[in-house]
Amino acid sequence: MSYIKSALLDEKGYAILDQYDQSQDPEEWHDLEYVDWKSSGVTRFAPLASAFGETEANGFWNHTPPRTDKDGVWIQSQVAKAPRLVARAQEPGANVGRCRVIELQPNEYASTLYNMHQDDNNRLNPDGSGWIVRGFFNLSHDPESFMTLREDRFNPATEIRIPLPAGSQIIVDTQRFWHAVWHKGPHPRYSLITSWESGPELDAYIDKHHGTNQITNPPLDQAFIDGAQLELQRRLAERAEALSAHSRADAADPKT
Numbered sequence: 001m002s003y004i005k006s007a008l009l010d011e012k013g014y015a016i017l018d019q020y021d022q023s024q025d026p027e028e029w030h031d032l033e034y035v036d037w038k039s040s041g042v043t044r045f046a047p048l049a050s051a052f053g054e055t056e057a058n059g060f061w062n063h064t065p066p067r068t069d070k071d072g073v074w075i076q077s078q079v080a081k082a083p084r085l086v087a088r089a090q091e092p093g094a095n096v097g098r099c100r101v102i103e104l105q106p107n108e109y110a111s112t113l114y115n116m117h118q119d120d121n122n123r124l125n126p127d128g129s130g131w132i133v134r135g136f137f138n139l140s141h142d143p144e145s146f147m148t149l150r151e152d153r154f155n156p157a158t159e160i161r162i163p164l165p166a167g168s169q170i171i172v173d174t175q176r177f178w179h180a181v182w183h184k185g186p187h188p189r190y191s192l193i194t195s196w197e198s199g200p201e202l203d204a205y206i207d208k209h210h211g212t213n214q215i216t217n218p219p220l221d222q223a224f225i226d227g228a229q230l231e232l233q234r235r236l237a238e239r240a241e242a243l244s245a246h247s248r249a250d251a252a253d254p255k256t
C-alpha cells in the first residue's frame with residue numbers, strides 16, 4: 001500500500017492554479033478572531049476549522065485522542081465572519097483538516113531560510129489514504145513576496161520562489177518541502193491555508209483551475225543568496241551553542 005497522491009503534485013511537489021480575482025470579495029480576514037500562534041516568523045492565526053471547533057490552531061495530533069490533519073470542525077463564530085473564505089476552502093470537495101488565515105509580519109530572506117521547516121501533516125495518516133497537502137491562497141497583495149521552497153534545506157540550487165500577489169493560489173506538499181514565506185512587507189501578509197486530502201476531488205479541482213508546476217524562478221542575486229546562507233549558518237550555530245549551554249546548566253544544577 002501507499003498513499004494516494006496527485007500526479008501533478010507528486011512530480012514536483014507543488015501546483016500553481018489560476019489566479020483568483022480577490023478584489024471581487026470582501027476582505028473578510030480583517031473581521032476574524034486571531035490567536036497568537038508562532039509559526040515561521042512573527043505570526044498570528046485565525047482558525048476557521050480546528051480539531052474540535054474551538055478557536056485554536058494546534059495540530060490535531062496534539063489533542064486527545066490524537067488524529068491526523070483531516071475532518072476539521074468548522075468554528076461557527078469564524079464561519080459567520082468569513083463565508084466566502086470557507087466556500088473557497090470547500091470548493092474542491094476534498095476532506096479538510098486545519099483551515100486558517102495566517103497573518104505574517106514582514107521579514108528578511110535570511111530569516112526565511114532560518115524559519116524553513118517541513119510540516120507534519122501526515123502524522124497518523126493511515127497508509128492507503130490520501131496524502132495531506134496544503135492550499136495557500138494569498139489574500140493581501142504581496143507580489144514581491146515569495147512562497148520559498150527547498151527540497152534540500154541547505155542547497156539554494158533547489159529553491160523555488162513563487163510570487164504572492166492577491167489571488168495567487170498554490171498547493172504545496174509541505175511535508176516534502178522545506179518552506180517558509182519571504183514577506184518583504186511593508187504591511188502584514190494574509191493567506192488562507194487549508195489542509196486537503198489528496199484524491200480524485202482534489203485532482204479535479206486542480207484540473208479545473210489549470211494547475212501547473214512550471215515556473216521560472218524570479219531572479220535573485222547570487223551574492224545576496226550567499227550572504228543569507230552564511231547568516232543562516234551563523235544563526236544555527238548560535239542556537240546550537242545556546243541549547244548546549246542550557247543543557248550544561250541543567251547538568252550542573254541537578255533536580256532532585
Ligand SMILES: [Fe+2]
Pocket residue numbers: 117118119174179
Ligand atoms: Fe508549514
